[in-house]
Amino acid sequence: MSLPGLLDGLELIRADFPILTRELADGFPLVYLDSANTSQKPQVVIDTMVDHLERHNANVARAVHQLGQESTEAFEAGRDKVAAFLKAPSRDEVIFTKNASEALNLVANTLAWATGDLQIGPGDEVVITEMEHHSNIVPWQLLTERKGATLRWFGITDDGRLDLSNIDELINERTKVVSLTWVSNMLGTINPVAEIAAKAHAVGALVVVDASQSAPQMPVDVVASGADFLAFTGHKVCGPTGIGVLWGKAELLGQLPPFLGGGEMIETVTMERSTYAGIPHKFEAGTPPIIEAVGLGAAVEYLSHVGLDNIRAHEEAITAYLLDGLASVSGVTVLGPLAAQARGGAVSFELDGVHPHDVSQVLDSRGVAVRAGHHCAKPAHQRFGVQASVRASSYLYTTPTEIDALVDALHYTKKYFRVD
């Protein structure tokens, strides 16, 4: 089947991902609809990492020998590729972390320790949203609790968009930080990040953007986004686990104190005190995720070759098809915007009379992999009065046939639980 917007040569793209040929129990082919949780990896990422391990493995930055030099070059090339992927003004603004959570915690923690202009204290406010992943809620709760500041948040409208009706009251002269997700991992909503960033900058607040769900599926231009800091994770953009990225404006990163202390983040150390390396190394204590950075570089290069605009068009086409398919199953309620152009490729829903865990268990018995639970977004679920949901999420390798398999399996689930 062909839909307008689908990637040209979708079968060739699929052939890049070896896992997609897997057969599951009882001979069912894998229908992987859990890419918002983690993406699958193309052969080029796997091969690049294996090649590095087989031929170039050495620690970075400190070895003078040839392997050390090769490893350092490959690691730093990963940084260049990520900088290009984000259209970052400078490669030094790209900091490798362990994941997106660590990137967000890095910002929240160093802000807690900051003095001078960036200092946060009693009376100051940090603004987040009700649709954040827990990793963009908890670090700000910790920061505001520690500093006696106040945490505030944007609510969600009934149709799953950010409620911006009180934006002028929420973002005010007391606001120090506005931290929000670009694309919701639960509702799929694409938020007007640049518009909110402009409001925040008008009152002198910093803008932190969680791009974990946007970086995989739409073009990201960090400058155009309006962000001061932007975080995403490697494993959702076809890269490996164990690596995340924090991008920050050079000037701000320079003002923030170090995060973790250790090797490579210093300029010089005496027993009394230390001085610190410049960015990005100031924030990369210890041996970094070397192989992971090499793999991440290959991953973002792969995505750029396919084209992020093309991937976005594909996601929109598949998501529209998925929303239509779900609408054809009676008893299914979708949480979040119902228009594909207003959302990303993660669609959460409920099936009347069957708990999400039971839905996902039955789907799994048909080879269909989805996520069930609160998706680390408990407040967003609470907002809609639900405890858990089923989430189907597509990516550049998802086909309409796979959506058909999901819809068939949902009918089977209803029959199994006798809820027709």
Add this chain to the structure above:
Amino acid sequence: MDLDTLYQEIILDHYKNPHHAGLREPYEAEVHHVNPTCGDEVTLRVHLTGEGDDAVITDVSYDAEGCSISQASASVLTDLVIGKTVAEALGVHADFQALMQGRGTVVPDEEVLEDGIAFAGVAKFPARVKCALLSWMAWKDATSQIVAAPPANEEAQA
């Protein structure tokens, strides 16, 4: 993958028509347990008559939100422990826990576990074992709180 091993008819029956559901008075302890990975929740109350291990479990009432496995297991729990002494019920609890954590190798004793034997198949689905144990852990927690607490009238007598 045999779904029917997981979703035994008995489990689905308890899920659709849970026994002893709802929160009731009187009770000596109320606990709230959550499965943080999936968000399943149970609020559970225990009412004992008598004291110590010989105390009889007069009522177990609960309000549970969760999947069929966690709901059905709360229902089976109440059937099994209400009317037993604390010592007897703890024995049943130990047997049920051993069954759940046995990865499918434990053969359940129907004399002891009654409808609980339907959960034998759950043990083969490691991701679902916590669902089956949620209310059982909540019951044990609530019961031990009552048994460990000094009798309510002790303070007045002192």
